[in-house]
Amino acid sequence: GAGVSQSPRYKVAKRGQDVALRCDPISGHVSLFWYQQALGQGPEFLTYFQNEAQLDKSGLPSDRFFAERPEGSVSTLKIQRTQQEDSAVYLCASIPLGAHYGYTFGSGTRLTVV
Amino acid sequence: KNQVEQSPQSLIILEGKNCTLQCNYTVSPFSNLRWYKQDTGRGPVSLTIMTFSENTKSNGRYTATLDADTKQSSLHITASQLSDSASYICVVIPRSSGGSYIPTFGRGTSLIVHP
Numbered sequence: 001g002a003g004v005s006q007s008p009r010y011k012v013a014k015r016g017q018d019v020a021l022r023c024d025p026i027s028g029h030v031s032l033f034w035y036q037q038a039l040g041q042g043p044e045f046l047t048y049f050q051n052e053a054q055l056d057k058s059g060l061p062s063d064r065f066f067a068e069r070p071e072g073s074v075s076t077l078k079i080q081r082t083q084q085e086d087s088a089v090y091l092c093a094s095i096p097l098g099a100h101y102g103y104t105f106g107s108g109t110r111l112t113v114v
Numbered sequence: 115k116n117q118v119e120q121s122p123q124s125l126i127i128l129e130g131k132n133c134t135l136q137c138n139y140t141v142s143p144f145s146n147l148r149w150y151k152q153d154t155g156r157g158p159v160s161l162t163i164m165t166f167s168e169n170t171k172s173n174g175r176y177t178a179t180l181d182a183d184t185k186q187s188s189l190h191i192t193a194s195q196l197s198d199s200a201s202y203i204c205v206v207i208p209r210s211s212g213g214s215y216i217p218t219f220g221r222g223t224s225l226i227v228h229p
Contacts, residue, residue, distance in 0.1 A: 004157070033216070042118075042203050042219035043158070056216060091157055103148075103217070105157030 002026075004106035006092050012112045013082045021077045021109045025094030029104075032075050034067055035091040037108070043091055049075060050097070082113045117141075118206050118220035126226045131194055135223045137187040137204030145209040149178050149189045152201045152222065161189070161202075194227045201225070 005024040013019050025032050031050050035043035036059075045059040051072035060067070064082075069075040079086055089108040118139045127133050139147070146165045150158035162171045162178040164187070170179045175192045191198055204220040 035219075040221075040224075042120075042221040044219070045216055048216055093157075103160065105159070107155070107157045110155075 004092055004094055004104050006090075006106035006109050008109060009107065010110050010112075012114060015083060015113055016081050017113075018078065018080045019082055019111060021079075021090050021111070023075045023077070023092030023094075023106060025073065025075070025092070026104055027073075028096065029094035030072075030097035031095045032069060033093045033095075033103075034075070034077050035093065036061075037089040037091055039088070046077070046090075079111075082111075084113050087111055087113045118204055118218050120202075120204050120220035120223050122223060123221070124224040124226070126228060127194055129194060129196055129227050129229050132190065132192050133194060133225065135189045135191075135202050135204075135225070137189070137220055139185050139187070139204070139206045139218070139220075141206040141208050141218050142185070143209040145207045147178075147180055147187050148205045148207070148217075149176070149187075150203045150205060152203055154200070158203055158205075191225075194225075196227050196229060199225060199227045 007022045033048050034046040037043045047057040047067045049069040052069050064080045066078045089110050091108045092106045093103045095103050121136045148163045149161045152158040161176050162173050164171045164180045166182045177190045180187045201222040201224050203222040205217045207217050
């Protein structure tokens with residue numbers, strides 16, 4: 001596709017429920033990033049993939065957060081046993097390999113935990 | 115910890131007026147600095163990208179400046195329009211020998227342009 005696609009756009013989850021957020025990067029983009037953006041805040045880094053390899057997951061706030069990119073294209077961010085503090089917009093961005101200029105962001109998934 | 119601080123936190127101006135947003139950073143060494151515009155409910159969209167050797171970069175009514183010595187950047191918006199109402203985020207990309215360029219984001223400045 002022409003841009004980074006994220007789904008769903010909105011997700012309401014009951015506390016304790018598991019959720020899965022999907023990111024379709026731009027075709028051919030090797031690097032993929034996940035960010036968490038709380039209301040009124042800038043995006044906070046969660047994790048980074050280069051192809052299928054998860055090179056950095058230092059930003060994942062707890063072991064309830066898990067990300068994968070098994071075939072080096074689509075990525076899924078999974079949150080287990082959601083809590084209210086997980087409510088945020090989850091942004092995905094992709095860039096071509098070595099091109100540290102062209103970050104393209106998706107529109108994000110707004111997760112609300114009730 | 116590398117940090118990016120933006121000011122003001124929020125700003126309200128009248129349509130047609132100019133404004134300047136500030137960004138101070140401690141990321142070092144850095145590869146490049148970017149300004150993004152984020153409309154409500156959308157992902158950030160790149161406005162300008164500057165390497166450490168560039169002092170200024172323009173994109174239409176947006177002009178970014180960079181002083182790598184003082185680690186400061188500014189984004190100047192000329193003749194503001196209602197559509198400029200958004201959050202403006204300063205992002206610094208560290209120079210990494212490992213090849214992974216993980217950005218550090220500021221919290222953004224929320225700009226509201228009133229008619």
